[in-house]
Amino acid sequence: MMAAGKRLEAAASNIANLRTTGPTPDDAGETSAYRPVAVAQADTFGGGVSATLVARNPAFELQYSPDDPAADEAGMVAAPAVDLASEMVDVLQARIGYAASAKVMKVANEMTRTAIDTLA
Secondary structure (H helix, E strand, C coil), X not given: CHHHHHHHHHHHHHHHCCCCCECCCCCCCCCCCCCCEEXXXXXXXXXXXXXXXXXXXXXXXXXXXXXXXXXXXXXXXXXXXXXXXXXXXXXXXXXXXXXXXXXXXXXXXXXXXXXXXXXX
């Protein structure tokens, strides 16, 4: 359930910052533009998964926006590499994953209750 929550957190952050731009990268490749995040999931010992937010690569794409205050002399800004349709799919997958986990917990609880009632 926590992994689904992290997926929803990542998608919400990316959607909220979809139009957040920044200056084009400097010589070191750094920019203050929003960097989209993704969720890295890994199996944990004993079952389950751990989920952490990681920076997505490529983090940004150059866009022509001469009226943007962060635009360089050529009118280019760094915009987050976020696809709204993909983020909405992630939101739906997180919702379905959360619902599936909740159902598993409910069934496990019912099975435990039945086993206790049978043994008691």
